[in-house]
Amino acid sequence: MTVPAKQYAVTRKAGLLETFFIQRKTLDYYTDVVMWATFNAPVSRPRIYHALAKMVSRNPAMRAHVLDPLADIPTLAYFDTIDFGKVVEYRTMQEVNMEQLLAEFDKVNFDYAQLEEPLWKVWVLNQKTVVLAFDHGALDGVSGAVFLVQLAEFLNDEIVEENVPNLAKFDTKIEPNPIIDDLLPPNPDWVPPPVATTPRRVPSIFAPYAYPTPGDQWRIINVPGSAVATLLSECRKRKVALTALFHTVLLIAMSRVYPTPEGFDTMVPISSRRFFPAQYLDPESIMGNYVYHYKEISPASTSFHWEEVIRFDEKVKLSSNDHTKSFILENLVPQVGRIREVMQSKMGKPRENDMAVSNLGAYKFPKGGPFEVQTIGFSQSNAPIMPPIKMNCVGMVGGDVTLVVGCAESVTGKGKCDAIRDEVVKVLDEILDAATLKQ
Template sequence: MERYHVLLGQLGFDSCVVIAGRYASESGASLTRNVLYPALRTLVHQHAALGVQIVVGATRADVPKFVRLPEVDLDAIVEFTEDTTSPVDELLRTQLGRLLEFGTSAPLWRVTVVNGSTVFFAFHHVIADGQSGPALLATLLAALNSDPADTSDASSGIVSVPQTATLAGPAEAYTDVSVPWLSLLHELYKMGAPKSWLPSATAWTGNAAPATPSLAMHVRCWSIPAPQTIELLRQCRAHATTLTAVLHTLLVGVLARVLAELRPAQAAAWRTVHVAVPVSLRRATHAPPTALCDHVSTLHGYAPLHPLRARGADFPWGAARDFGRGLHARVPRAPQLLGELAVLFRWGLAEGFFTGMLGKKRTTGLGLSNVGRFPEVPQEGKARWTLNEVYLGQCDVVRGAAIKVNVVGSPEGTTNITFTWGEGAIDEDLVEAFIAGAKETLDSMLGS
């Protein structure tokens, strides 16, 4: 998985993952250099991944290597800006469009503080997965609350990287990622068979991938308030299903309705939508929730395009329950994706496999990632700082899903959703109707 994310960066297919959150102080203090730097120093000392770089070889066939940096210069990777007009989705879009370079003296992360309160923590996927994002904000919150309140002394921006800190190993070091021969033969068949023979021929996957890599993208953020989140989770429990399964059923059903209404001439040819659902491998690798690692895989499937009405009373709870159970049953097979990637790299096919997607029909229409509720932050005594309004977004707009949906729980109890899509990946009228339809249908389900 680490080599995969390095390659996507080298090809210009991906930039970073960004987690955003708003910190507030009971005293009204702002996140100045004097306040933030001691807390970031704590993060660098706790997480070895924040003190490394990647050295790539002369050719893509050379195996990239992690190298430990001697120090981290916070002044080079931390920015303080003022912006009282841009919404969070525009600020996220700006951060997601900025690359993190390999082979430099800077680490593979950066922090942007907006208006002294909102932190945008961007990190390369090679050092951390989506679940690592909330872990970073939680660690930062704990560090802010544990540092002395007196911050009159400006701290140095130079942080020495602990040379004995242990970097988390790859997922295959902790769990079996081997691929059964039948599964491998099936994947090879899909690579060589005529496209008309495959399920992808009748699957909606948005517009074709760009012929030339571009990270131009759009971002839309949406928050489900805490009372509605509580009611939604209550309904999930009552129907013996999960939030991920409900959102999957909701989004696929709304997409089907939007396609039928706005693209009736083509809708008859689309029987399914190809959906990608990232799943954490931490249960298999035993990595704790607070660890920074790239222990993630993805499960793929073709969901039938059955239009969903806007009325909440019509929601197909049985379909959501079936999807949730099916997804749970497939989780043990998720590590096989890493084995398939290993085969591509071992046989020297990886770069050609991914560049071969340029200008072709996109492989995935919808991506749905739910990293779950925000982790508990241990606190001794009264907290001086609190955190809310957490949003998570990722790039991968070149060969990734036409539209990606990232879901994260925020400490104040809201469920925050980020929609991202590449420029031209999906028609503007479709995506606007899709997002509006999803909100309308969910509001109806919750009686609001």
């Protein structure tokens, strides 16, 4: 692998799509993630190399590595070549143990000593199970759900296997995201629009702690780069993160699909790592990035208002008495305690709480083909609580964005995933049309 000398990007203060790396001075967080998919046919090396080359070209975060891991705002270099032979390992395991793989990956990457290695690794277990381990703290621009969907898509490509190289080369000219200073504060006088009737929450659909269930469905939405640029510009004017906009759009789509009086649960769980500024540190808890926060939005709102976009102030005092801005799950702090001590004590041991919620079901591709996903798995140290309806987003400033809407249709109802996907597209079109009219 070679590292270009001058190609770098600097972290930004808001948004998954504007920064790939969180603060690196504090390394006491166990943020490794393992995601896997089991296919119905053996996965050859040429096929996995081909799929990874296309994935990495779409997701530049997978090409990044840290130049100065202890800096408050690190500079990043981008690999111009990646030798997949060094990051893909074929292994036979009689009993597949994802925790063992996560422990192996963490041992190498936890201290960021291997700065010339990618912050991810792939295992192919027993020929059919493809596993991706990555540092979610660093590669926050990599979405595991997107990975699994893209992987299966690319494995079904028509290729000539003997012509697939193991060394992928990339265009290293990635423009740094410019610093934007003309940010306008939110309107303090804005009042949420009244709701015609009081909505009734449906906890079976939008429960904050709902376990994922078999039969999950995924729908992909590709947002072109021109639209991303417009949305990002509108977000910066209002000092909100682009990912926060996407998740707010999801909530509106949910409102339209489940209209008043049924409504939806307005306390939607959101991982602070996706929305807080990169330099944010929790002043009241050693949990730091592992605290889950909530934002109360107008219940059953079916029209878009910028004031409703999830917004957090860097200096907000975390308190359960004021959940209009943020809410800390106080019972989670004493339960978990010091992340590093607890997680290191569990290395190599089964984590029942993690594994109990690790099965995301199966994604079936309509075209079929030799590489159809049979099972999908997810494991993360900070208890992956997955609501029955969720969204993942991945992309790079200046490029396209891929949104993945996931629904457990055994909970949400048949056909709801398509309905929510369609409404997400409509809301995004409405925002883009309004922005175009202003211009």
